[in-house]
Amino acid sequence: MPRNTRSAFPYKLFVAVSLTTRTRYFVIASLLLLLIGVGTGLVAYYVGLPLRVFQSSVPQELRYVPADASLVAYANVHDVMSSQLRQRVRRVIPIPENGQRQFQNETGINIETDIDRIVACLGRQGSPGGAGSARGANGNNVGPQSGLVLARGRFDTVKIEALMRDHGAAVEEYKGKRVIAHPAPAPPTGEGFALAFMEPGLAAIGGTLMVRTAIDLMTGGSNVTSNAELMSQIRLLADGNAWAVGRFDDLRANAKLPEQIASQIPPITWFSLSSRIDTGIRGTLRADTRDAEAATNLRDVVRGFVALAKLQAGNKPELQAVVQSLALGGSDKTVTLSFSVPGEVFDAIGAAARPPGR
Amino acid sequence: MIPPTGPAPTRRAPALAASTLRVFDLSLGQMLWSRRSAFLGVLLGGPVFLAAALRLASMSDGLGLTTARFVFRFRSQQVAGDAVFGMMIWLLYVRFIIPILGVFYGTSLIADEVEDKTITYLFTRPMPRSAVLFGKYLAYLVCTVLLVLPSVMLVFFLVVPTGGSAIAEAFPSLVVDLGMLAVGLTAYGAVFAMVGTHLKRPLVIGLGFALGWEPAALLIPGYLKRLTVAYYLQGLVTHEMPQDSAMSILLQVVREVPTTATSLTALSVIVVVTLGLAAWAVERREYVLEQ
Numbered sequence: 173m174p175r176n177t178r179s180a181f182p183y184k185l186f187v188a189v190s191l192t193t194r195t196r197y198f199v200i201a202s203l204l205l206l207l208i209g210v211g212t213g214l215v216a217y218y219v220g221l222p223l224r225v226f227q228s229s230v231p232q233e234l235r236y237v238p239a240d241a242s243l244v245a246y247a248n249v250h251d252v253m254s255s256q257l258r259q260r261v262r263r264v265i266p267i268p269e270n271g272q273r274q275f276q277n278e279t280g281i282n283i284e285t286d287i288d289r290i291v292a293c294l295g296r297q298g299s300p301g302g303a304g305s306a307r308g309a310n311g312n313n314v315g316p317q318s319g320l321v322l323a324r325g326r327f328d329t330v331k332i333e334a335l336m337r338d339h340g341a342a343v344e345e346y347k348g349k350r351v352i353a354h355p356a357p358a359p360p361t362g363e364g365f366a367l368a369f370m371e372p373g374l375a376a377i378g379g380t381l382m383v384r385t386a387i388d389l390m391t392g393g394s395n396v397t398s399n400a401e402l403m404s405q406i407r408l409l410a411d412g413n414a415w416a417v418g419r420f421d422d423l424r425a426n427a428k429l430p431e432q433i434a435s436q437i438p439p440i441t442w443f444s445l446s447s448r449i450d451t452g453i454r455g456t457l458r459a460d461t462r463d464a465e466a467a468t469n470l471r472d473v474v475r476g477f478v479a480l481a482k483l484q485a486g487n488k489p490e491l492q493a494v495v496q497s498l499a500l501g502g503s504d505k506t507v508t509l510s511f512s513v514p515g516e517v518f519d520a521i522g523a524a525a526r527p528p529g530r
Numbered sequence: 531m532i533p534p535t536g537p538a539p540t541r542r543a544p545a546l547a548a549s550t551l552r553v554f555d556l557s558l559g560q561m562l563w564s565r566r567s568a569f570l571g572v573l574l575g576g577p578v579f580l581a582a583a584l585r586l587a588s589m590s591d592g593l594g595l596t597t598a599r600f601v602f603r604f605r606s607q608q609v610a611g612d613a614v615f616g617m618m619i620w621l622l623y624v625r626f627i628i629p630i631l632g633v634f635y636g637t638s639l640i641a642d643e644v645e646d647k648t649i650t651y652l653f654t655r656p657m658p659r660s661a662v663l664f665g666k667y668l669a670y671l672v673c674t675v676l677l678v679l680p681s682v683m684l685v686f687f688l689v690v691p692t693g694g695s696a697i698a699e700a701f702p703s704l705v706v707d708l709g710m711l712a713v714g715l716t717a718y719g720a721v722f723a724m725v726g727t728h729l730k731r732p733l734v735i736g737l738g739f740a741l742g743w744e745p746a747a748l749l750i751p752g753y754l755k756r757l758t759v760a761y762y763l764q765g766l767v768t769h770e771m772p773q774d775s776a777m778s779i780l781l782q783v784v785r786e787v788p789t790t791a792t793s794l795t796a797l798s799v800i801v802v803v804t805l806g807l808a809a810w811a812v813e814r815r816e817y818v819l820e821q
Contacts (some may be wrong), residue, residue, distance in 0.1 A: 195559040213701035234667035336720035404698065501613055503703060503769040508613070 176436040224366050230397075230406055233291040233322040236370060236386040237396040242317065242426075243294035243418035244396060244406065249287045249325075256451045260515045264523070281332070287325035293396070294319050295382060317426055318379030320386060327375055336367065339411070353380050405442050405460075412446035412455065420459070437472045439463075453513040458504055467505045474509055475500055493517060546664070549657035553665020554672075561666075561673045568633060570674070573630065574681040577622045611690040612700040616769030618685055618706055623678070624767060628711060629740035629760070631674050632718025637732035639666040639723050640812060647819045660725070660809035662821035667723050667805065674715045679708050701770050710766040717759050717797045724804040727811040755786070759800060765793035 187383060231246055252258060276282050294317050333352055341354040353366040366380040376386045389395045396402055409415035420440040439462040447455030461467040478498045485495040497512035640663060643649040652662045690700045726732040744758045755761040765788040
């Protein structure tokens with residue numbers, strides 16, 4: 173048996189473990205690696221790290237979204253419109269293009285080619301520091317929720333402005349930006365809607381106060397990128413070409429559901445949907461619950477539904493691929509459900525929808 | 531000046547703890563720089579290599595070297611980085627690496643000395659025989675923990691950010707994983723140390739237990755699964771069990787997850803009992819060296 177260079181073994185009491193040099197170096201290197209890893213993780217967990225260090229790109233348009241948005245959605249319109257799936261759907265399920273053509277004639281925007289991507293959000297009217305700030309006793313915003321769509325693409329600004337003027341809109345200046353505001357009340361808030369070109373190739377369309385809030389954010393104030401909780405959710409979705417994330421409890425509170433129904437809804441805090449549309453649709457539904465127990469319960473419920481769907485799909489071959497792709501996942505307080513819809517499914521749906529004899 | 535003279539010091543046998551640490555001191559270097567550790571390096575290098583490949587694929591995408599945006603896909607599903615990490619923990623570490631390390635190192639603690647006919651040198655020292663076992667077990671634990679945990683750490687930092695997940699969000703699960711893997715190494719090492727002290731050809735029995743009995747017992751409904759280490763270890767895993775095969779789906783159906791407290795208690799009992807039995811065997815058994 174090989175011996176250590178020291179002769180003490182084991183005839184005197186242990187004083188200190190004295191490892192050989194290379195063993196000592198190994199132990200130190202290994203512990204150092206662990207310490208660096210744990211330290212980095214702790215810094216990321218408690219302080220947060222700059223986005224670009226560990227993060228794939230997120231849409232730049234998020235800087236115009238208020239920090240307290242309860243729902244944020246994104247779609248890479250160019251990817252979706254040029255996807256094989258889109259071509260296949262157009263082929264098997266012809267959609268009348270009258271509306272799209274009319275929209276192009278009136279606005280000069282061809283949805284197929286002129287819009288690259290959109291970011292949409294649902295937020296409170298008059299976010300902190302923004303136009304029309306309204307705060308309750310506890311300091312929270314109390315205004316109704318309103319929507320904002322930020323579209324990046326190529327726009328004929330003159331044509332769009334003329335069109336809106338023809339329909340009764342008025343142009344006003346707000347912090348150096350031309351806001352084309354339409355007084356017609358739009359649901360759900362009943363306020364008018366407006367459009368403003370935030371920068372070349374970026375249009376903001378939504379409730380008038382939301383558009384003004386977006387303009388406010390150009391000069392400062394906290395936008396959604398300062399909302400660490402929401403951004404951590406968005407970071408999980410950034411690889412999809414269409415996604416949405418929302419604060420479920422916030423949306424539920426605004427829905428004003430009857431108590432009997434509200435009490436039946438699982439205690440979900442965040443929900444999200446991330447999807448990638450190319451030859452088919454692949455996506456993941458994700459829900460974060462209040463605690464691990466709620467997640468386990470929700471997972472059990474979803475597992476039951478998935479099993480039921482698999483049974484039901486037995487006699488529908490066109491849906492079997494979709495149902496078989498359902499995969500339940502997640503850990504701790506997270507529940508995820510992945511799915512995949514192959515392009516062939518749309519062929520089958522198109523064939524089933526087609527009148528017999530055609 | 532004449533130094534004061536006193537009674538001559540009496541030489542006493544060192545205590546169990548001191549002897550254990552001496553054996554540990556001697557065994558750690560041997561264990562780390564052995565051929566078995568080369569195997570361990572390959573075993574643990576695999577997940578790191580896989581994670582690095584995924585990371586490189588992602589980086590090439592970030593530099594615009596690929597046309598499609600990089601996403602992890604598992605069976606055509608888009609999977610976030612933390613989910614890939616969870617799958618690697620389940621499939622590579624919990625189900626394979628930890629039991630295999632336990633088998634290879636645990637069974638060899640005493641068996642190697644017997645096979646090399648060097649056990650006599652250790653047993654003739656003036657110290658409790660069980661100190662040899664405990665010292666070697668401690669060396670196994672330090673050696674494997676210092677190799678496995680950094681490997682997991684590297685995999686985490688390579689995989690998690692790439693798939694679109696956030697380090698900050700997944701970090702608590704990493705801490706739990708590190709603890710869980712350390713507990714797993716402790717438990718499997720103790721079980722197979724006991725096997726190694728009681729049986730003459732412990733490796734075959736150990737492999738049969740880790741790769742045969744444990745997966746099979748987990749599939750059988752009822753109480754049989756409680757006679758495995760994996761049942762309690764899986765109770766500590768926070769990641770969702772992957773549905774990678776028919777076997778995994780079946781495992782999910784019959785899966786019964788013990789609470790964390792139950793798992794930790796059971797694993798502690800397993801460690802104490804098996805190490806106790808191993809020490810008892812080492813103290814009493816007469817090892818006959820083949821000539």
